[in-house]
Amino acid sequence: MLLEINFILLLAIILFSGFSHGMISLWKNINSVHDQIYMGRVSRDLLAILEFQLTFHTQVAKIQNVEGRCVLHCSCLGGAKEKSFFCKKYPKANAYGFYQSVQTKGKTPGINPLSPPDMGVTSFQVQRLSKRMLKVDFTLTVLGTGRHKAYTGILYLRNGVML
Amino acid sequence: MKGKSSGSIVITLVFILIMLGGLVKVFMVMLGDEITGHREISFCREFLRTGGDLMDVVLKKKAFLKTGKVTLPKIVFTKGSEELIPTVNVKVFPKVPLRRIDVQIKGKTVNLRIRKIFLEPPGGSNHPIYASNGNKPIDKKSFPRLALGDYAGYQDFFLPNKAVLDKEGLSGFLYMELSGTIFSRQYRLPLGGIIRGKGVLYNNHNIVIRADTTFPDKIWLLSTRKIILEDNVRLDNAFLYANDDIYLGHNTRVCGIIVAAKGVRKKGNATYKENKAVLETFVTPSYCY
Numbered sequence: 001m002l003l004e005i006n007f008i009l010l011l012a013i014i015l016f017s018g019f020s021h022g023m024i025s026l027w028k029n030i031n032s033v034h035d036q037i038y039m040g041r042v043s044r045d046l047l048a049i050l051e052f053q054l055t056f057h058t059q060v061a062k063i064q065n066v067e068g069r070c071v072l073h074c075s076c077l078g079g080a081k082e083k084s085f086f087c088k089k090y091p092k093a094n095a096y097g098f099y100q101s102v103q104t105k106g107k108t109p110g111i112n113p114l115s116p117p118d119m120g121v122t123s124f125q126v127q128r129l130s131k132r133m134l135k136v137d138f139t140l141t142v143l144g145t146g147r148h149k150a151y152t153g154i155l156y157l158r159n160g161v162m163l
Numbered sequence: 164m165k166g167k168s169s170g171s172i173v174i175t176l177v178f179i180l181i182m183l184g185g186l187v188k189v190f191m192v193m194l195g196d197e198i199t200g201h202r203e204i205s206f207c208r209e210f211l212r213t214g215g216d217l218m219d220v221v222l223k224k225k226a227f228l229k230t231g232k233v234t235l236p237k238i239v240f241t242k243g244s245e246e247l248i249p250t251v252n253v254k255v256f257p258k259v260p261l262r263r264i265d266v267q268i269k270g271k272t273v274n275l276r277i278r279k280i281f282l283e284p285p286g287g288s289n290h291p292i293y294a295s296n297g298n299k300p301i302d303k304k305s306f307p308r309l310a311l312g313d314y315a316g317y318q319d320f321f322l323p324n325k326a327v328l329d330k331e332g333l334s335g336f337l338y339m340e341l342s343g344t345i346f347s348r349q350y351r352l353p354l355g356g357i358i359r360g361k362g363v364l365y366n367n368h369n370i371v372i373r374a375d376t377t378f379p380d381k382i383w384l385l386s387t388r389k390i391i392l393e394d395n396v397r398l399d400n401a402f403l404y405a406n407d408d409i410y411l412g413h414n415t416r417v418c419g420i421i422v423a424a425k426g427v428r429k430k431g432n433a434t435y436k437e438n439k440a441v442l443e444t445f446v447t448p449s450y451c452y
Contacts, residue, residue, distance in 0.1 A: 004171050011172065015179075030190065037197050044204055055211065056450060057334075077448055078360025079380065080332020104330060105359055158215045159448035 035147045039140045042119050043151040046098055049114055050136060053083060054155045061134065062163040063126045072126045072136075077159060080105055085114075087124045095120035095143055118143050123150075132157045209240045210268060213249065214275045217266045218449055221251055222279075228262075230255045238268075245270045260285050260307075261314065280317060280337055280447045282363055282383070284420075285309050285404060288442040292422055306424045308406055309387050314339055314365050319452045322364060325353035333360030333382070336447050340366055352376060363445055370405075372396050374412065383445055392417070394430075402441045411435065 016023070053074055054061060060075040071086040084101040090113070098121040103109035115121050120141040127135040134155055141148040217235075235249040252265040260283040268275045284293065286307025320336040340350060350366045352358075355375035363383040364370060370386045374393035381400040384390050390405045392398070394412040401419040403409055408425035411417065411433035419441040421427050429435075 008172065008175050011175070033190075033194070037193065040197060040201065044201070048204070051208070055215065056448065076331070077334035078332045078362070080334075080359035081330070104332075106357070156212065156215060158218070 031145065032147065035142045035145055036149070039119070039142065039147070039149050042115060042140055043138075043149075046114060046121075046138065047136070047151070047153040047155075049100075050085065050153070051155055053085075054134070054160075055158050057159070058157055059160040060163060061157060061160060063128060063134075070125050075160075085124075087121050090117060090120075093117070093120075093143065095122075095141070097121055098124065098138070115140075122148065128162050129154070131161050134162055206240060206244060207273075210247070210273060210275055213238065213247075214266050214268050214277045215449070217249055217251060217268075218264065218277050218279065221253070221264055221266070228255070229253065245272060247273070259314070260287065261317070263317070276452055277449050278319070278452050279449045282337065282445040282447075284383075284402060284422075284442050285385075288439075288444075293420055293439065293442055308424065309385060309404070319450065322350050322366065328352075328354065328358055331360070332358060333362030333380070334448070335361050336450065337363045337365060339364075340368075361445075363447075372398075381441060381445075383441075390423070392433075400438065400441055 050072075057076055058074040059077050059079060062073050064071045064073055066086070069087055071084050074083045074085075076083060082103045082105075084103075086099055086101070087096045088099045088111075089095070090097045097113050097117070097119070098115040099111055099113050101109045101111045120143050121138055122141050123137070123139045125137040127137070129135050134157075136153045136155060137150065139148055139150045230253055232250065232252045235251070238247045238249060239245075240247075247268050247270040250265075250267045250269070252267070253263070254265075255262045262281040262283075264279045266275075266277045284290070286292065290307055292306060314337065317337055318339055320338045322338045322340050323331075323333065340348065349369040349371060350364070351371040352373050355373050357377045357379065359380060361381040363385065365383075365385040367387050369389045369391060370384050371391045372384075372393060373396075375395045376393075377397040377399075378401060379399050382398065383402045384404070386405045386407070388405065389407045390403050390409045392409075392411050392415045394414055396412060396415045396417075398417045398419065401417055403417065403419070403421045403423070405423040405425075407423065409421055409423040409427045411427065411429045413431035413433065415430075415433040416436075417434070418436045419438050421435060427435075
């Protein structure tokens, strides 16, 4: 029995030393793919939130530059509510996240994060393509591993205009 | 002993292989889910975009002026994806002061419907009753009455409650309660203060605007019975229409058009300033329904 166990351990060591390089790179690749998948999901969520807001619920959209950072400002249908989308530093981490600010006229605005706390949004740019079309660029960074990727989306306004 | 030993090795190897196989399988399933999710979202995005584009074309070509239904050629976004049939349905109602555009894109598993409504004042904006200023007697025979359930098919947005008005204001839609006598009830605007946004509020019963309420934006109040504006109500850009009569409370200020079959009753120092611009066609935003 002892011999058998020793033999199996020996086999395991041989297998591991033989394929260690491959296994480590496989592990790294799995992590990389996991990060890619995670970033893909977050990017889709963020684009879907922007798309939902802009497609049917925005009357006027405008791009503002606040302290060197791009802010997408949306005036909702009816004009009673305003929403802004921007990058802002997370309170407990030295990284930027994606936030939205919602303000009903005459009330204090509420600011909420849209990106998960372990995902940084290092850049956010909006470009006006036409009166009813805009381009959104942003870069996501996984805070644990530092992997990053840039994403782009073209969004339309069906009930409003872009200033 | 030798047989047993080789058997253990085989079992271990099989176990390792199963583990690796399982890992690869999980990995593949994860990737597969991701690809499917991405494909579905892209499909929905294209789907929504096509519907919006179709609506834009109808509006640009002014194809919404005449009743008609057009079924367009089938669409397939990518090879192997489901076939979609786009339809544009425009309906102009000769008696009801309303036109609508319905854009539909239908597939086996999906169905997108986008609607836009154009509302005219009852009888059309050129009707002689809108030439009078609300104080002159109205010829009852020619009064263009709103019939019960004229807007029955367009109950996509209910009359807003306090929470909605507080949070969203009005978003430019046609808001109405269930039509029909059994379900009709008085609509009493649930709060005072400033209510932003434009909209058409239609009720098959009375509409009561509470005291100290202000509507700074364009608003149409259509009632098959009475409209009651309590004291200090301010309507800056309003069209008031009632099949019965309209009461203006103390210190009420209305700028727009007031029309009531049984006349307008003013209380105290209520003021009314005519503004015919409010009779222009009320166009709702496009919305999915």
